[in-house]
Amino acid sequence: MTMLGTFIKPVHREGYKFIAIFAVVTALLFLLPIKIFGWVGAGLTVWCYYFFRDPKRTTPDREGLIISPADGVVSMIEPAVPPEELEMGPDAMTRISVFMNVFDCHVNRAPIGGIVDKVSYRPGKFLNASLDKASVDNERNSLAIRMADGRKLAVVQIAGLVARRIVCDVAEGTGLETGERFGMIRFGSRLDIYLPDGVQPMIAVGQAAFAGETVLADLKSDEAARTAITR
Known part of the structure; x- marks a missing residue:
């Protein structure tokens, strides 16, 4: 470069x-x-x-890797039920939240390859996206991605305190490749990723993530959830 x-x-x-x-x-x-x-x-x-920059990214090319859909900091990792509009059931899944501030790149990328099984937009409030209740109360756009093995992963675009528009460029039935652009959020926001059952995160709260590049989890790994130390 x-x-x-x-x-x-x-x-x-x-x-x-x-x-x-x-x-x-x-x-x-x-x-x-x-x-x-x-x-x-x-x-x-x-x-x-x-x-509004949209830089090229180098996505790890190995089957089973779940990649960050957003630039930002991992603000939460906890069990949570996916948005009800995705109809993925009442059971909690491991949710990884990536918070984007107004200086982060806001282009969103597919965390894994598959078919967009469902897309659902829901209007809402514009609370600070770093708050836990933003997942429930804020404007959001939710995608369920059906992977090749039939399992589903959810990725949710959540508007933030100053965000006023969520952009989603894909429709139900669209095929996505890992790291492919699918939308963006304007001016500060958050993305939630709901991992399939039994998949452990390979990133920790406080770590920086880069859309299309940072590995969040591995479908083929039996490694325990990672921990980290801030120094």
Whole structure:
């Protein structure tokens, strides 16, 4: 990768209009006598571009690996029942929550390959996405992915405190490859991943995750859930 490529990244199509709006406002601000407002606008325009970046990712290519669908920090790992609209039953599954702040890349990627068995959008509140109750109360879009062996994995896009739109580019019946882009959330949010029964997480609370690259779990592993130490 070149030095320029380190800083210049492709932009998700959802970002074009926002970057344009920020740029126009910035140009108008520079017409004011106090130029500091223009420079503030310029900084915000750069941030807007950075928020909508859509970099290429290198996804581990081995059957059975469950990969993070989002950039961010693992904020919770706990048993929880998947959203009822997915009709995956009343039993709790291991839920891994990845919290994205406004500086993380917000493009979401499929955690594993399979067929999108169900897609369900539900309006709701805009609580801080790091809160546990955000899984229940906030606006969300839920996907059930049926894997080749028939088991299902759920991934849920949850709007955050300042998020106002969830984008999902796939429909029921769509086939997804591991690491393939399927949507994004605008301006701070969270993704929940519900692991199939008996699958243990290979990541710990507090660890950073990168969409399409970080391994969350392995369907073929009998390793116990991992722990970690913060130093």
